[in-house]
Amino acid sequence: MKVFKFGGASVNSIERIQNVANILQSFSSEKILIVISAIGKTTNALEKVAEAFFEGEKEKALELFTAIKNEHLETAKQLLQQNVQRANDRLLDIFTEVEWLLHDRPVREFDYYYDQIVCTGELLSTAIISLYLNDQQIANTWIDVRDIFRTDNNFRDANIDWAFTEEQVNEQVLPLFDETNFVITQGFIGATADNESTTLGREGSDYTAAIFANMLDAETQTIWKDVEGVMNADPKLFPAAQLISELNYKEVIEMAYYGAQVIHPKTIKPLQNKDIPLLVKCFLNKDLPGTIIHNSKVNNLPPIIVIKTNQVLLQLNSKDYSFVGEHAVGKLYQLLEAQNMRPNLTQNAAISFVCCVDNKPEKIEKIAAAASDMFDVQLQKDLTLLTVRHYNNGILEELIADKKLLIKQQTIDTVQALVSAM
Numbered sequence: 001m002k003v004f005k006f007g008g009a010s011v012n013s014i015e016r017i018q019n020v021a022n023i024l025q026s027f028s029s030e031k032i033l034i035v036i037s038a039i040g041k042t043t044n045a046l047e048k049v050a051e052a053f054f055e056g057e058k059e060k061a062l063e064l065f066t067a068i069k070n071e072h073l074e075t076a077k078q079l080l081q082q083n084v085q086r087a088n089d090r091l092l093d094i095f096t097e098v099e100w101l102l103h104d105r106p107v108r109e110f111d112y113y114y115d116q117i118v119c120t121g122e123l124l125s126t127a128i129i130s131l132y133l134n135d136q137q138i139a140n141t142w143i144d145v146r147d148i149f150r151t152d153n154n155f156r157d158a159n160i161d162w163a164f165t166e167e168q169v170n171e172q173v174l175p176l177f178d179e180t181n182f183v184i185t186q187g188f189i190g191a192t193a194d195n196e197s198t199t200l201g202r203e204g205s206d207y208t209a210a211i212f213a214n215m216l217d218a219e220t221q222t223i224w225k226d227v228e229g230v231m232n233a234d235p236k237l238f239p240a241a242q243l244i245s246e247l248n249y250k251e252v253i254e255m256a257y258y259g260a261q262v263i264h265p266k267t268i269k270p271l272q273n274k275d276i277p278l279l280v281k282c283f284l285n286k287d288l289p290g291t292i293i294h295n296s297k298v299n300n301l302p303p304i305i306v307i308k309t310n311q312v313l314l315q316l317n318s319k320d321y322s323f324v325g326e327h328a329v330g331k332l333y334q335l336l337e338a339q340n341m342r343p344n345l346t347q348n349a350a351i352s353f354v355c356c357v358d359n360k361p362e363k364i365e366k367i368a369a370a371a372s373d374m375f376d377v378q379l380q381k382d383l384t385l386l387t388v389r390h391y392n393n394g395i396l397e398e399l400i401a402d403k404k405l406l407i408k409q410q411t412i413d414t415v416q417a418l419v420s421a422m
C-alpha cells in the first residue's frame with residue numbers, strides 16, 4: 001500500500017489533471033490511497049467568499065462563489081466525455097450546500113462558517129478528478145473523508161480523534177481496496193461528531209496523507225510537487241537552489257518549523273512514528289529521483305536557507321525596571337498560548353523581552369493589550385526571519401547585506417536573523 005498526495009499546483013489546469021492520470025496509470029498494479037487538494041488557488045478564493053458572507057455582504061459572497069462554481073463546471077466540461085452529466089450532478093449537490101448557507105445570516109463564529117465554505121474546494125476537485133479517471137478507464141473509488149476523519153470542533157485548526165479515525169480507516173477504507181486499486185479522497189478536511197465540516201489548517205493535505213499513511217501502514221508516502229524535490233532553498237527565490245536527494249525526518253521538521261513552504265510541519269510525526277519514508281517527487285517529470293526523507297542520519301548537508309516573511313516583533317519593556325524573570329515570561333507565554341500563537345524567535349534581557357510572531361493582527365492586538373498591564377509594548381511590522389541550517393562562514397551576511405539587522409541568534413548548526421528592509 002502506498003499513499004500519494006497531489007497538491008493544488010499539480011491539478012491547476014486541464015493538462016495537469018491529465019498528467020495526474022498519466023502518473024497514476026504507471027502505478028496501475030499498486031494499491032494507492034490518493035489524497036488531493038483543491039484546484040490551484042481555490043482555497044484562497046473560498047476564503048474570500050467566507051469573509052464576504054461573514055461581513056454581511058451576501059451578494060458579493062454569492063458572486064464570488066458563482067465564479068468558483070463556473071470555473072469548476074468548465075473544468076469538468078473540458079475534461080470529461082462520458083461522465084459530464086454525472087459530474088454536473090455531483091458538483092451541483094456540493095454547490096447547493098454552500099449556496100443554502102450563503103442565503104442565511106451568520107449567527108455563529110467566523111471560523112465555523114469558514115470551514116463549512118472552504119471545505120468545498122477539495123470536494124469539488126476530487127469529484128472531478130475521480131470521474132475523469134473513470135472516463136479514462138482508471139478504476140477508482142471516491143470517498144468523502146469527512147466520513148472517516150473525525151475531529152474536534154476547533155474550526156480552522158481541528159484536531160484529529162485518532163482512535164475513532166483509525167477505526168473508520170480499518171472498517172471503511174481498507175475493504176475498498178478489494179474493489180479498486182485506487183481510492184481517492186480529500187486532503188485538509190474532516191468533520192465533527194455532529195457532522196459539521198472542519199479544516200486542519202492551511203496546506204493541511206500533506207498532513208491528511210501522513211495520517212492515512214500511518215493508519216494504513218503504508219510502505220511509502222509520496223508528495224507530488226512542481227519542483228524536483230526538496231531543495232536547499234525555495235527555487236522561486238533562489239534560482240541556484242540545489243536538490244537535496246536525501247534528508248532525515250528531523251531535518252525536515254526543523255525546515256518546516258522555520259517556515260519552509262515545501263512540506264506541512266505536522267506531516268512528519270505520523271510518518272516518523274511508523275518509520276514510513278516520505279518521497280517528494282516532481283509531477284512534471286515522474287522519473288526524476290526526487291528526495292527521500294527517512295529516519296537515518298544524513299551527513300554533509302549543504303546550507304539550507306528558509307525565509308519567513310510578514311513577521312511582527314513584539315518589544316516589551318518593563319515599566320518600572322522590574323526584572324523580566326520567570327514570572328513575567330511565564331505570563332507572556334500564557335498570553336501567546338491563549339491566542340494559539342507560536343513565538344518564532346524570542347530574546348530575554350534584564351528588563352525587556354522581544355518576541356517575533358507571524359502577522360495575525362487581531363491576535364497580536366489582544367496579546368499587546370493584555371501585556372500592556374505589565375510592559376510598555378511596541379510593535380514593529382513587515383519583518384523577515386531568515387534561518388540558515390548548516391551555515392558556513394559569511395552566508396548570513398551575504399543574505400542580509402542590503403537589509404537592516406534587528407536580531408541575530410546562532411547555535412552550532414543554525415543561525416537566524418530578523419531583518420527589515422533598509
Ligand SMILES: Nc1ncnc2c1ncn2[C@@H]1O[C@H](COP(=O)(O)OP(=O)(O)O)[C@@H](O)[C@H]1O
Nearest residue numbers: 007008009010227229230231233234236261262
Ligand atoms: N526548500 C524548498 N524546496 C523546494 N520547494 C520549496 C522549498 N521552499 C519552498 N518551496 C516552494 O514550494 C512550492 C511547492 O509547494 P506548493 O506550491 O505549496 O505546492 P502544492 O500546492 O502543490 O502543495 C515550490 O514551487 C517552491 O516554490
Ligand SMILES: N[C@@H](CC(=O)OP(=O)(O)O)C(=O)O
Nearest residue numbers: 007008037043202203204205
Ligand atoms: N487546499 C488547502 C490544503 C492544501 O494542502 O493545499 P496545497 O496542497 O495546495 O498546499 C490549502 O490551500 O491550504
